[in-house]
Amino acid sequence: MEPVEFKGSDPIAWCPGCGNFGILNAVKRALAHLGREPRDYLLVSGIGQAAKLPHYVKCNCFNGLHGRALPVAQGAKLANRDLTVLVTTGDGDCYGEGGNHFIHAVRRNVDITVIVHDNQIYGLTKGQASPTTDSGFETKVQTAGVTLEPLNPVLLAVALGCGFVARSFSKDIEGLSELIVEGVRHPGFSLIDVLQPCVSFNRKNTYEWYGERVYRVDEDSEYDPYERTAALSAAGQWGDRIPTGIIYRNDSKPYEQQTGLSHREPLIERSIRNIDMEPAFTELS
Amino acid sequence: MARELTVRIAGEAGQGIQSAGEALCRAVRHAGLHLFAHKDYMSRIRGGDNYFQVRIAEQPVQCPREQCDIIIALNPNSASAHAASVGEDGMLIADASEGSIEAGGTRLVDFPLRKTAESVTGSTRAANSIAAGVICRVSGVPEGSLEHGLRAVFAGRNEELVDKNLRAARTAYKMASSCPSPGISLEKSDAGSRLLIDGNQALALGAIRAGCTFYSAYPMTPSTSIMNTMAHFAQRYGLVVEQAEDEIAAINMVLGAWFAGARAMTASSGAGIALMSEGISLAGMTETPVVVVDAQRPAPATGFPTRTEQADLNMAIHSGHGEFVRAVYAPGCIEQAFALAVKAFNMADKYQMPAIILTDQFLADSIRDTAVPDVDAVQVERHVIDKEPSGDIKDYKRYTITESGISPRAVPSWIHDAIYADSDEHTEEGHITEDAAVRTQMVGKRLTTKLIGLSGEIEEPEAYNLDGADLVLVGFGSTRGVMREACDRVLDASVGSVHLSQVWPFPSTALYEMLEHAPKIMTVENNATGQLEDLITWKTRLYVAGAIRKFDGRPFTVDELMRRIREKV
Numbered sequence: 001m002e003p004v005e006f007k008g009s010d011p012i013a014w015c016p017g018c019g020n021f022g023i024l025n026a027v028k029r030a031l032a033h034l035g036r037e038p039r040d041y042l043l044v045s046g047i048g049q050a051a052k053l054p055h056y057v058k059c060n061c062f063n064g065l066h067g068r069a070l071p072v073a074q075g076a077k078l079a080n081r082d083l084t085v086l087v088t089t090g091d092g093d094c095y096g097e098g099g100n101h102f103i104h105a106v107r108r109n110v111d112i113t114v115i116v117h118d119n120q121i122y123g124l125t126k127g128q129a130s131p132t133t134d135s136g137f138e139t140k141v142q143t144a145g146v147t148l149e150p151l152n153p154v155l156l157a158v159a160l161g162c163g164f165v166a167r168s169f170s171k172d173i174e175g176l177s178e179l180i181v182e183g184v185r186h187p188g189f190s191l192i193d194v195l196q197p198c199v200s201f202n203r204k205n206t207y208e209w210y211g212e213r214v215y216r217v218d219e220d221s222e223y224d225p226y227e228r229t230a231a232l233s234a235a236g237q238w239g240d241r242i243p244t245g246i247i248y249r250n251d252s253k254p255y256e257q258q259t260g261l262s263h264r265e266p267l268i269e270r271s272i273r274n275i276d277m278e279p280a281f282t283e284l285s
Numbered sequence: 286m287a288r289e290l291t292v293r294i295a296g297e298a299g300q301g302i303q304s305a306g307e308a309l310c311r312a313v314r315h316a317g318l319h320l321f322a323h324k325d326y327m328s329r330i331r332g333g334d335n336y337f338q339v340r341i342a343e344q345p346v347q348c349p350r351e352q353c354d355i356i357i358a359l360n361p362n363s364a365s366a367h368a369a370s371v372g373e374d375g376m377l378i379a380d381a382s383e384g385s386i387e388a389g390g391t392r393l394v395d396f397p398l399r400k401t402a403e404s405v406t407g408s409t410r411a412a413n414s415i416a417a418g419v420i421c422r423v424s425g426v427p428e429g430s431l432e433h434g435l436r437a438v439f440a441g442r443n444e445e446l447v448d449k450n451l452r453a454a455r456t457a458y459k460m461a462s463s464c465p466s467p468g469i470s471l472e473k474s475d476a477g478s479r480l481l482i483d484g485n486q487a488l489a490l491g492a493i494r495a496g497c498t499f500y501s502a503y504p505m506t507p508s509t510s511i512m513n514t515m516a517h518f519a520q521r522y523g524l525v526v527e528q529a530e531d532e533i534a535a536i537n538m539v540l541g542a543w544f545a546g547a548r549a550m551t552a553s554s555g556a557g558i559a560l561m562s563e564g565i566s567l568a569g570m571t572e573t574p575v576v577v578v579d580a581q582r583p584a585p586a587t588g589f590p591t592r593t594e595q596a597d598l599n600m601a602i603h604s605g606h607g608e609f610v611r612a613v614y615a616p617g618c619i620e621q622a623f624a625l626a627v628k629a630f631n632m633a634d635k636y637q638m639p640a641i642i643l644t645d646q647f648l649a650d651s652i653r654d655t656a657v658p659d660v661d662a663v664q665v666e667r668h669v670i671d672k673e674p675s676g677d678i679k680d681y682k683r684y685t686i687t688e689s690g691i692s693p694r695a696v697p698s699w700i701h702d703a704i705y706a707d708s709d710e711h712t713e714e715g716h717i718t719e720d721a722a723v724r725t726q727m728v729g730k731r732l733t734t735k736l737i738g739l740s741g742e743i744e745e746p747e748a749y750n751l752d753g754a755d756l757v758l759v760g761f762g763s764t765r766g767v768m769r770e771a772c773d774r775v776l777d778a779s780v781g782s783v784h785l786s787q788v789w790p791f792p793s794t795a796l797y798e799m800l801e802h803a804p805k806i807m808t809v810e811n812n813a814t815g816q817l818e819d820l821i822t823w824k825t826r827l828y829v830a831g832a833i834r835k836f837d838g839r840p841f842t843v844d845e846l847m848r849r850i851r852e853k854v
Contacts (some may be wrong), residue, residue, distance in 0.1 A: 003773060013717075038703050039702070054705075060698070060703050061706065061707075061715070062541065063705075063709065064565070064566050065563055068533065068567075068791045072537045075501065075543075076544055077545075078527070078538075079541070079543075079546060082698065083545065086766075100534070104529075104530035259525070264523060267525065270523065272496025273665055277494050277660050281479065281490075281657050
């Protein structure tokens with residue numbers, strides 16, 4: 001398959017120059033590289049600019065509620081484990097409105113890949129602080145600057161023991177698409193937090209700002225993403241230097257293996273027309 | 286009237302009231318008698334005052350009595366608290382030597398419950414089995430049935446524990462020969478009712494029969510035992526049961542499972558349903574089926590966590606922002622809980638909408654001997670494009686405009702094309718739109734057009750004793766049994782009843798035709814504002830002349846209902 005075969009037909013509604021374009025290209029490249037048909041992928045999203053991405057890709061899409069993409073994605077994956085399920089979400093959607101789902105989706109470890117368009121701002125509602133907005137950042141709501149410390153999603157995910165934690169920069173389309181491929185191949189919950197400039201509402205964290213700071217953790221040949229202590233240290237970095245690449249990974253068993261689901265036929269393949277109730281009735285007699 | 290006995294085991298949480306009660310139910314059924322049991326418990330793990338009440342009868346019974354023939358209390362405080370619930374010729378059995386008991390005028394029978402447990406088993410823990418033994422002896426339930434009941438309840442536990450409880454119960458059974466007789470000896474009837482289940486179990490069984498393979502919920506009394514039952518049968522029926530981090534996650538996981546092509550369900554009580562209301566609206570907009578059970582308890586807020594009420598009717602018919610079709614069912618008994626669970630799945634699937642099943646703590650926790658449900662009474666229907674023809678579909682549009690308003694639902698990966706489902710207003714393809722004409726068309730499709738079909742499949746209201754009735758009681762959900770028995774028992778007036786097992790779409794025409802000539806209509810409901818009464822007035826313009834409302838967190842007993850009917854006529 002070629003990336004162009006995953007091109008959707010819906011006109012794109014993002015601002016010119018938006019960091020989302022890089023992510024969209026990387027997603028299409030990754031899907032093509034993974035070699036499955038459009039029918040075999042499901043992209044789930046919530047609400048926000050990131051959530052529009054599935055409309056621009058030719059594959060199955062469930063564009064649900066703000067913050068609720070992760071539960072939908074997990075339910076769909078458990079119903080049909082043969083689907084390759086990805087979530088495209090934003091920093092507000094995933095870490096704010098859906099924060100509780102994020103924590104527990106990491107713990108549940110269902111085999112889905114979550115791509116967070118992290119632009120450190122609310123775009124769709126025009127520029128309020130998000131959970132990852134740097135402190136001191138002034139907005140129309142946080143008029144004296146954000147007083148809360150930003151959430152570090154990569155550090156949180158490593159702390160939770162997430163099996164695949166990566167960070168990328170939307171300008172690095174090739175690097176991001178490789179990470180998406182790796183994330184999908186990882187059997188379990190995969191997080192890819194993508195630094196994504198918002199050209200309309202975030203004048204601080206620009207292409208230049210990120211470009212000057214990002215580095216790949218694998219530039220250091222000694223860096224082992226299976227080493228949790230080193231990963232925690234790398235994940236904690238923010239400011240002058242921002243690590244990207246696979247920050248942490250482990251071989252924890254995904255939900256499907258722990259529950260035996262991966263050895264059974266997918267739920268959707270079951271015949272439901274004449275389920276024998278006699279065993280249950282006998283037991284409750 | 287059938288001959289019957291009502292017995293109650295009372296004590297603190299943690300004293301084993303529940304196990305003793307269930308053993309008693311099994312013993313009674315084994316003895317060939319009918320029963321109706323309900324629980325009254327507090328929201329605490331230890332202490333307080335709980336009871337388990339069993340109405341034992343020669344004929345089937347579907348509701349509780351107010352007064353008991355025999356109450357056995359496991360501690361003096363419970364004995365004092367329950368003395369007033371003993372009927373005229375009844376008795377209160379308790380350890381009078383363990384503390385002072387305020388029995389009033391009630392006949393108190395002293396029985397060394399704790400001492401006997403201690404002398405037989407070395408611990409007072411088995412006092413609950415002693416109570417079961419005493420009750421069986423006094424009620425005339427054979428010793429073999431008592432043993433059967435205890436073995437069933439302790440099945441799978443260690444042999445020593447089973448043995449201790451059996452010895453305790455046998456000793457109690459012998460000693461209780463000295464207790465007075467209640468003056469009734471019940472004759473074994475041809476029960477023919479194999480199952481002994483409660484309302485929640487019936488719902489879970491119905492869901493399994495309907496092909497529900499995915500269940501996700503957050504624990505909340507009184508819905509939790511639905512999840513327990515699904516988990517219990519998960520292995521046998523290949524179900525996935527996942528405890529969600531909250532109710533919002535539960536309904537969204539369930540929607541994901543439906544979208545992917547499975548059948549799925551969630552349940553909670555009012556507060557959890559309130560959290561799910563955004564997801565219910567999502568189901569309406571994306572036209573994704575979903576089945577949601579609301580096992581009601583008294584609210585607002587935390588309310589009475591372990592008690593009963595029917596005050597979520599308005600929420601069930603209105604929950605979720607915006608306008609979309611839905612069905613709301615209100616089973617009145619265990620048989621209806623099973624059948625309506627199957628129907629809820631069929632209708633949710635067919636009309637691609639939320640189907641809500643409204644029960645309450647009383648129905649959820651009430652145990653009755655029941656005939657095995659006729660599994661073919663409601664056929665299981667599947668309303669997605671089958672896998673076989675899916676391969677031939679071209680240019681699929683998820684929200685194709687059709688005459689019925691129903692767009693054929695395809696399963697992702699079974700068809701070649703991509704499927705787009707969207708919570709934004711969307712085009713037929715499922716993409717975001719802001720077009721005014723499309724909006725108008727889609728609202729019409731989701732709401733008006735689908736409603737035409739759905740309105741043709743409403744569960745008919747069930748009339749009882751309506752011919753020549755001077756007074757007609759109207760209720761929904763769990764009051765079915767108590768209304769029917771009140772009709773039978775109130776002899777100084779001709780009373781009929783109509784029970785609604787579906788409250789949305791409201792059966793306006795059928796109800797109007799049933800009641801247009803009724804001399805007097807009176808609603809019976811477990812809430813304070815008369816939510817059903819309002820619905821009848823709104824939808825039929827019938828005049829509701831009186832209302833019997835109860836909102837103290839307790840279910841109606843037939844005696845209370847009769848008393849309140851007599852006050853009104």
